[in-house]
Amino acid sequence: MNYEILYDGAFAMLKIHLQRGERFKAESGAMVSMTPTVDLKGSAEGGMFGGIGRMLSGEKFFFQELTAAGGSAEILLSPSSMGDVEAIELDGSYSLYVQKDGFLAGTEGIQVNTKMQNLKKGLFSGEGFFIIEISGRGTVFLSSYGAIHAIHLTAGEEVIVDNAHLVAWPNYMDYRIEKASQGWLSSVTSGEGLVCRFRGEGIVLIQSRNPQGFGQWVKQFIPSR
Numbered sequence: 001m002n003y004e005i006l007y008d009g010a011f012a013m014l015k016i017h018l019q020r021g022e023r024f025k026a027e028s029g030a031m032v033s034m035t036p037t038v039d040l041k042g043s044a045e046g047g048m049f050g051g052i053g054r055m056l057s058g059e060k061f062f063f064q065e066l067t068a069a070g071g072s073a074e075i076l077l078s079p080s081s082m083g084d085v086e087a088i089e090l091d092g093s094y095s096l097y098v099q100k101d102g103f104l105a106g107t108e109g110i111q112v113n114t115k116m117q118n119l120k121k122g123l124f125s126g127e128g129f130f131i132i133e134i135s136g137r138g139t140v141f142l143s144s145y146g147a148i149h150a151i152h153l154t155a156g157e158e159v160i161v162d163n164a165h166l167v168a169w170p171n172y173m174d175y176r177i178e179k180a181s182q183g184w185l186s187s188v189t190s191g192e193g194l195v196c197r198f199r200g201e202g203i204v205l206i207q208s209r210n211p212q213g214f215g216q217w218v219k220q221f222i223p224s225r
Helices: 048-056 119-124 184-189 212-221
Strands: 002-006 013-018 023-027 031-034 038-042 063-068 073-077 086-093 096-098 103-107 110-116 131-143 148-153 159-162 166-170 175-181 194-199 202-207
Touching: 013 023, 031 063, 063 073, 063 096, 073 103, 073 212, 086 119, 103 110, 148 159, 148 194, 159 202
Parallel strands: none
Antiparallel strands: 002 013, 013 073, 023 063, 023 103, 031 073, 038 063, 086 131, 096 131, 096 166, 103 131, 110 131, 148 202, 159 194, 166 202, 175 194
């Protein structure tokens, strides 16, 4: 399998080249085009409970399973939102926690599951009680709203991130939910509310735009009835 990320930044598209017999999976509805050599079908990986878990974390029940059954193949995939695509190699030693709608595609060795957060993180993280957990060996492709920026933290170094700008972070990183300011009034009036504090070592992927903020911006132009 070879890949190329086209038009990276705001309107990224993923080009995949498969050899005969190679298999690839993507989120439902991600396929833009494919050669006639591709066998495309829906797959509920993990069965009914796996599909329900993904729905609770903001993903779709089914995956697309694409197989180069008739020879070498080329596939174009794109996320549903306007944003970037990032490729991450997983070696099986750790997993990734990913935002809602953050999974775009992955090679055959990648597993997409859900993880239940504790009460505080579930209520206030902005991601709900279930988040996406991606593990296994292979290449996973993540999508975002806006461009993806990586924050590299050394051991003990910290960063505070607005919840709506999170894309992904490794499961071995320590993080907690807290107020953006010392007082609740300042946190609310600043427009930030609650944030995530991460402690290194590790890499936190963030997105340059806030989908909730964009929704509020668009809302002001919609006439009220």
